[in-house]
Amino acid sequence: MKTYIPCMIIAALLGSIHFAAAADISGKVRLKGTPKPEIPIQLDAMCGKLQPKPVTTRHYVVGQDRGLANVFVYIKQGAQKAPPAGEATMLDQVGCMYEPYVMGVVAGQKFKIKNSDPLLHNIHATPKVNKEFNFAQPTKGQENERSFDQPEVLVRMKCDVHPWMFAYIGVVDHPYFAVTDKDGNFTIKNVPPGKYTLEAYHQKASVAGGKTQEVQVDGDKKIEFELEVPAAP
Amino acid sequence: MTESTNNRWLHRLAVLTATATLFLICVGGLVTSHGVGMSVPDWPTTYGYNMFAFPFSKWIGGVFYEHSHRLVASVVGLVTAILASWIWVRATAGAARWLGLTGIVATLGLMGVRTQTMFVALAVVAFGVIVFCALRLGKDPRPIRWWAMIAFCAVLIQGVLGGLRVTQLKDELGILHATLAQLFFVLVGALAVTTSRRWSESKLSIYDTGGLRYFYLLATGMILLQLIIGASMRHQHAGLAIPDFPLAYGRLWPATDPASIAHYNQLRVESVALNEITASSVILQMIHRITALLICLAIGGALVRTWRRFGWESGFTKGVVAWGSLILVQAGLGAATIWTNKAADIATAHVALGALSLITGSILVLWAFRCMQPAARQAEPLSAPMQNQGAVA
Numbered sequence: 001m002k003t004y005i006p007c008m009i010i011a012a013l014l015g016s017i018h019f020a021a022a023a024d025i026s027g028k029v030r031l032k033g034t035p036k037p038e039i040p041i042q043l044d045a046m047c048g049k050l051q052p053k054p055v056t057t058r059h060y061v062v063g064q065d066r067g068l069a070n071v072f073v074y075i076k077q078g079a080q081k082a083p084p085a086g087e088a089t090m091l092d093q094v095g096c097m098y099e100p101y102v103m104g105v106v107a108g109q110k111f112k113i114k115n116s117d118p119l120l121h122n123i124h125a126t127p128k129v130n131k132e133f134n135f136a137q138p139t140k141g142q143e144n145e146r147s148f149d150q151p152e153v154l155v156r157m158k159c160d161v162h163p164w165m166f167a168y169i170g171v172v173d174h175p176y177f178a179v180t181d182k183d184g185n186f187t188i189k190n191v192p193p194g195k196y197t198l199e200a201y202h203q204k205a206s207v208a209g210g211k212t213q214e215v216q217v218d219g220d221k222k223i224e225f226e227l228e229v230p231a232a233p
Numbered sequence: 234m235t236e237s238t239n240n241r242w243l244h245r246l247a248v249l250t251a252t253a254t255l256f257l258i259c260v261g262g263l264v265t266s267h268g269v270g271m272s273v274p275d276w277p278t279t280y281g282y283n284m285f286a287f288p289f290s291k292w293i294g295g296v297f298y299e300h301s302h303r304l305v306a307s308v309v310g311l312v313t314a315i316l317a318s319w320i321w322v323r324a325t326a327g328a329a330r331w332l333g334l335t336g337i338v339a340t341l342g343l344m345g346v347r348t349q350t351m352f353v354a355l356a357v358v359a360f361g362v363i364v365f366c367a368l369r370l371g372k373d374p375r376p377i378r379w380w381a382m383i384a385f386c387a388v389l390i391q392g393v394l395g396g397l398r399v400t401q402l403k404d405e406l407g408i409l410h411a412t413l414a415q416l417f418f419v420l421v422g423a424l425a426v427t428t429s430r431r432w433s434e435s436k437l438s439i440y441d442t443g444g445l446r447y448f449y450l451l452a453t454g455m456i457l458l459q460l461i462i463g464a465s466m467r468h469q470h471a472g473l474a475i476p477d478f479p480l481a482y483g484r485l486w487p488a489t490d491p492a493s494i495a496h497y498n499q500l501r502v503e504s505v506a507l508n509e510i511t512a513s514s515v516i517l518q519m520i521h522r523i524t525a526l527l528i529c530l531a532i533g534g535a536l537v538r539t540w541r542r543f544g545w546e547s548g549f550t551k552g553v554v555a556w557g558s559l560i561l562v563q564a565g566l567g568a569a570t571i572w573t574n575k576a577a578d579i580a581t582a583h584v585a586l587g588a589l590s591l592i593t594g595s596i597l598v599l600w601a602f603r604c605m606q607p608a609a610r611q612a613e614p615l616s617a618p619m620q621n622q623g624a625v626a
Binding site: 035036038039041044046047057059119120122124126132133134135136138156158159160161162163164165166204205206230232 | 267268269270271272273274275280281291293294295296299399402496499500502503504505506508
């Protein structure tokens with residue numbers, strides 16, 4: 001009996017560790033409806049040399065099985081404030097386009113902005129909650145760090161030298177977010193157990209705050225969203 | 234501004250200043266129409282360079298428009314300084330002459346210290362000088378010199394406002410900058426009129442029986458209000474808040490509840506970075522449309538009243554016909570701005586014609602107050618040179 005008791009305690013502890021372990025929320029965002037065609041971008045002569053292929057706007061990037069890219073999926077309610085899990089994604093300017101088009105950072109987390117083009121850009125953040133900034137990156141390879149202090153989904157970044165250049169950054173106060181890939185897939189890693197409200201926010205296909213779902217995390221979860229192209233009035 | 238210094242070259246310089254100002258307004262219109270006002274993030278430097286030494290190879294994309302705007306503004310500032318100095322020197326004697334001239338030259342010299350602090354300090358002093366000049370206007374028999382000094386101070390403040398709009402990231406400063414541009418254009422236009430020989434030779438010659446002077450003033454005020462509304466729309470950087478005309482989102486009056494506004498934003502497929510539409514921007518465009526209609530009616534009314542009073546041969550009638558024609562073309566350009574999804578050249582032409590409409594109205598007001606006297610004073614004899622009705626303009 002004496003040997004059983006410690007074994008039972010150890011087993012109980014291991015079990016509790018298993019249930020308390022973080023899990024992944026993964027899934028897919030699909031688009032319902034047919035969006036307007038994207039607009040071809042008329043690059044100027046200098047940018048045209050850097051971007052040999054025709055480029056268009058990226059409002060709706062739809063992949064396999066109607067998967068919608070560039071959707072910012074994040075825990076909207078229920079998550080505790082937490083530090084970033086690693087280094088933030090870098091916002092790059094390549095061929096007079098922003099890469100990535102949508103990314104996420106944790107509030108207060110520094111992220112890099114790089115100019116990979118052999119010409120000048122300005123980087124102009126136009127948030128509604130956070131502090132606006134605008135600075136120059138005149139030389140190729142220049143990197144600067146910036147951060148946003150407050151949660152805000154989404155902050156628009158733009159280049160006024162090349163007005164077709166704009167991208168979005170989702171700012172949340174925890175690291176539980178993801179951006180859908182070209183086929184609409186996403187994975188939010190290491191989410192602690194709990195009950196959350198998950199939101200899929202797309203700049204054009206979301207109405208007033210995106211689409212939300214309740215999710216109980218007690219192990220890896222699969223979630224599917226369907227966003228809709230807005231109907232004309 | 235009741236007398237002329239009556240010098241042909243001075244008048245020509247004033248006309249040149251007004252023309253350069255119109256050109257500057259056009260370049261400013263190109264900046265906002267292309268949405269590139271923030272493409273040079275620093276001021277008074279340009280990407281760290283002294284703006285006069287900024288390499289031409291770097292005038293790319295939006296920088297071309299914004300940097301050109303800054304350079305043309307510098308030229309307008311310099312020409313205004315010369316005009317103000319000339320008028321001041323001709324109209325002032327004694328120590329005041331040299332004090333004013335030294336002030337202008339010293340200001341130009343200090344502008345060589347190209348720091349934001351220096352420019353802001355100069356603008357604050359310039360504001361004080363404007364207040365001083367305004368107080369002197371009513372007391373001085375030669376007020377044109379004070380107007381000229383106000384023009385110099387205004388162009389300096391205007392430049393600083395434009396710079397601060399960039400560095401302080403404030404759209405409100407942009408609206409103020411655009412409004413002051415129109416007022417400055419009116420001021421230098423008035424200097425051009427009042428330095429002309431025709432102005433100095435004209436006298437009170439017509440009885441204003443129908444309150445025409447105030448009718449012109451009212452219509453001109455409405456145009457100024459319309460230009461301020463237009464500037465507010467442009468400086469929201471939201472593109473077209475309403476994409477259709479003559480209807481608005483298919484209705485006579487568009488819905489402006491939050492759900493509808495969110496829906497309008499979703500439906501937009503913009504190729505450039507535009508701010509989101511708001512309820513206020515939709516309402517502002519509706520007010521712009523209604524004001525345009527009221528201006529058309531006011532100027533139509535002014536034309537009928539002027540024609541009934543003076544007939545077709547009067548200079549005033551011809552002036553109002555030209556004014557009305559400008560307004561009609563302007564209304565057409567407003568519609569075309571929407572139909573072309575705010576094509577930059579059309580939108581800029583709309584800005585330019587707005588400024589021309591304002592200056593035309595302002596010139597009519599000036600001449601009307603110069604040549605017309607109230608009907609209540611009909612018992613008094615008119616001045617000798619111009620007793621024929623409408624002969625002045």
